[in-house]
Amino acid sequence: MKKALALILCVCMALSLAACGGGSSASGSKTVTIGVFEPASGDNGAGGKQETLGVQYANSVQPTVDIGGETYNVVVKYVDNESSNDKASSAAAELVNAGCSVVLGSYGSGVSIAGGPTFENAGIPVVGITCTNPAVTEGNSYYFRICFLDPFQGTVLANYAFNKLGVTKAYCLNKLGDDYSGGLVNYFIEAFEKLGGECVHEEFPDGNSDFTSYVANAKAAGCGVFFSPVSTEAAQLIIDQAVAQGVTFPLLAGDTWDSNVILQAAQGKNVNITVTTFYPEGADAAFDTNIKAWINGDATNKANNGGDDTVAAVTAMGYDAYFFALAAMQKAGSTDPAKIMEALWSTEYTGVTGPIALDQTNGDAIRNTAYVKQVDTASGSWIALDPVTIG
């Protein structure tokens, strides 16, 4: 009886494995594979899904590309890096094995830094979409990026806090060992102290969901602003706790908080949230209308976008990244990763988030404008403030 049961279980497992293996199909025309290296679960799952949506939408708009006079079908290969630095390199290896010509991603600097060497060794160029930590592209000639960097974003936020909000003492909170929030907080502190301000800096460990004491610390220290550019998952809890403790200071964050997760968490509550981001909804009306229709047309897309049709900046960035990669392929005139890598240095493209061109040292985007948004808690939507341009 027991043996029979064990046998049946084994057979079930073997069958389910076999079912996984049988998904490939062959088509007649030529194809080129673009890898999407994004988190779909873990801390940054919500953001990663929205960024992936941008790529999916772009792929539905432009499913083919003409390279050297031939039309290629674009196959997009998605992997989940689980927002985890340990899983990043195996997810990257999966894309390398799939024979990608170019890879897009990731949301979250930590996984990008962790996955970078795998792509570099395989000689596959990667276009970073919204990984803002400088270390992503430094020393890795295969990693490019189309967004602004944290030293810039940190300076913008510090200037906003010091000059616009008129605050001289800031509370900074980041996740321990997280490259993105740790980096951005450091650049913020650097810039804020240069302006003459004072910072209280604290870190929370992985897996923490009790932010009571951090909010209480900020209150007790008499800080005028709470700067915490952490994942949206932690952000929900911080907002909730800030509301529960009735804080009066504004919450300030970077591009991660530009998400409808934040809008949903803050709706109908008495809280002031300001973020800097890559793209303000409404900047390109045609793009917004079309992508909204596309998101609303499919239940899965809508769920991946957090249940409504707000256009996140990362979605717009994902859209631009896809077209930027196609432009690089066309410039290279080949699907060979090495040729695309050479072409990327000089590729220029004007997307919905503005013109994209890369510098010649690290392959970072030359961008000097950050958009500032504030949550309208009554309606649960973003109010665009004046964009900030430096340099």
Add this chain to the structure above:
Amino acid sequence: MQFLQTPLPYLLAGISVGGQYALIAIGYTMVYGILRLINFAHGDVFMVAGMFMVFLSASLPLGLAIPLVLVITVLLGFLIERAAYKPLRDAPRMSVMISAIGVSYLLQNCALYFTGGLAKVFPQIPWISDTVEVFGAVTKRVTLITPVLTVALVIALVLFIRHTKIGMAMRAVAKDFETSRLMGIKVNSVISATFIIGSFLAAVGSLLYFTNYASVTPTSGGMPGLKCFVAAVFGGIGSIPGAVIGAFIIGICENIIKGMGWTTFSDAFTFALLIVILLVKPTGLFGEKATDKV
């Protein structure tokens, strides 16, 4: 050093989270007391209760969803025991433990599948998630309710174990598994009752915990589960009052450490405490003397 100036918010947070840890820690300690098994799936049962609440409250009114969550969680605890532990009753203790780890991962991955890996916002339960002010410290009402409810439940549990027939059977099985079996105690139903009580308390704990920290992810059970296990060992595993006191100590210390400005070390502290306790007093605060019958 904010703690020294305004200790109240930290103490409140500590007592509240301590109470929630206590409810989970009881589940660990009772199962260990009876089966000598560390039920690694317990933290995930706690998480799954949170998930049930998220999904049920989306379609049902809260008055119906809350009792239903309690019932389903109890059923889940019962089923886990029947399916994953009972067939291994006579197997080496290590096999049961591995089975428990398997259940833990199974629950996490099921949650991952059903949520798509995204954090779910826990529903606001009216009244208990309202904001209140206590001596100048602003907090949610649940912070105040938790310790009271925890103590009340613990007292009820202790009375139950002292004064009912099944409670007596539990004590007997905890004392000597084999002999009580020979004496005609239905060991299986006693064990089921243990799991039912443990899961019920975990479900209550989950309602309170997630009302305060309103986001449920597939790994939400991990850290609280580990800390509650530490609390159970700290208080002397097998002892209910020990687990409760251990949980309160860990919850309060953790928040004081954060209030002192050493936020980076708040978790490290919990586990350092475990090591120190095990070195100094291997049986924990209220632990029985080692009576391993070889």
